[in-house]
Amino acid sequence: MPIHWLSSRPSPSHIDASLYRHDGACVGGRDAWPVDLPQTRAGHFDRAGRGMTARWGDAVPRQVSIAGRLDNRPVRLSPMVDSLHFDAHAEAYDRGRPPYPPALWARLQDDGLLRADTRVIELGAGSGLATGPMLRAGASVTAVEPGRALADILRRRWPEANTQITGAEDVPLPSAAFDLAVAATAVHWFDLDVVLPKLHRALVPGGHFAVWRNAFGDPTAPVTPFRKRVAAITDRRRALPPPVPGEFDTAAWVERLTRTGHFAPSSVECFSWTIELRTDQIRDLFTTFSNWSSAEADEAAQAVDDLGGRVLEHYTTPLIILEREE
Template identity: 30%
Template sequence: MTDADREFLRAIFGQDAELYDQARPGYPAQLFADLARLAGLSPQSRVLEVGCGTGQATRPLAQLGCTVVAVELSPEMAAVARRNLRQFPNVTIDVCPFERWTPPETPFDLVLSATAFHWIDPDIRVPKAADILRPNGTLALIHSEHVAGGTERFFIDAQDCYERFDPKTTPGWRQQLAADIPDDSSEIDRSRRFGPAQFHRYEWEQAYTTRSYLDLLMTYSPTRSLPQPDRDRLLACLGNLIDRDHHGHITKRHLTRLTLAHRT
């Protein structure tokens, strides 16, 4: 991905922050229980969240009593996050690209990024996270992927819709099995700023109606970046498949991966 592509695509999420907040499914509760235990979080912990979006990963940390500073690129997303987190005086949200954000002098115990770290400049993200952490502080990265499972027939048939209306679609593409997606800490390892990474994986399913699934797709940058005629045709094709062949309901299977590494 070029720098220009990354800048364009990561700005798309703020175009409809309310829809993003309503449609995105969040993360498994067990993940945050494991994160709190493995990072040794307590009400005295200081947490930096990179790319908080509308606050879906921020809330579990705030509920622990941690002091949370969240950095968010989009003013629209940050506004929704502030509304969602208004009952937590321990949360501060700064609107700024992480690359240009100036951290406070006091270091953090945890730097967390949930499905946002890949949008940060790869030359900056890991070294800056290390600089912000105290010695032995934790970098935690959450990645989510759509994997094989759920209503598999729909996702196989949906490939035809994508090949017809999205020119970037790889012909014949299929979702991978969760077991075939490897854990990868190569970027963290190359920095030589962290100890060995730990990996934790969570598989889960989410049910959708036709409307809620199309709303979800409109929170993804590849869908939103399509020219409107193609996007409308793609969504109509997918909606027709769900209504015609699956009685208006499908299930999507997710793999959420948690990668942790402690600063040396």
């Protein structure tokens, strides 16, 4: 199924350390809960850059988003397993993960962070979803991935990358060897007390750390029949405390990534997009999520079948750019 991009650029939203602009979908309270929701490669990205401005540290309303819903109800999650869960479903993971929006790559290039001579260290590279576009931009990439099956896919597809099969906490990195560090849909698995000082040493003075993830929901979008069915599945689970800030809680992630003093916030931007999912994609993709059982994935796929075999989803991609402190 071909990908159709409906927009390639967001409206500008650069910020400094005291002022940031973001899409309202990317802001949550400090007790927002993380949710792994479905994703797929084929689809449509729509307009981005619906902006709102807030002072750094402003209080924001508590937002809980699950299955396209934004409300104050507790979110029920299955226990999260370790990140190697994805390696057990490497082929499905590779088939299902959607590409990051072109506007994100345009932003990194326009800001001068991704150039033909950029030396990149990418942590939690998976099967190379972010690795490929960086290589195509002319960068040299050291890709770190703990899962052997995922790393094997990455090596086959992108042999020019220097792929290291190890964790972000364990990989040995030379000092001042990289211009840009990247964590794409991976930072929530890291021990940041270990990783942040390691990246600080590995980056050159003036280097940057770009953190983003595809957040599989949009609290500003209408609740679809499919999302209601997904919510019915997750509502049967036992409520658990949140292990990390939620995928929409961008302000809390910025605080978490800067509190050690190794990095300072440079900019925050959020890209909104829509994507169409088929029944087989839903089954494949839900199976790869660490907080979904195979039975639940089958139930979600059945929901798509019941709704005609295709559903349109609304997703967002928050991008946090941090600058290395001297």
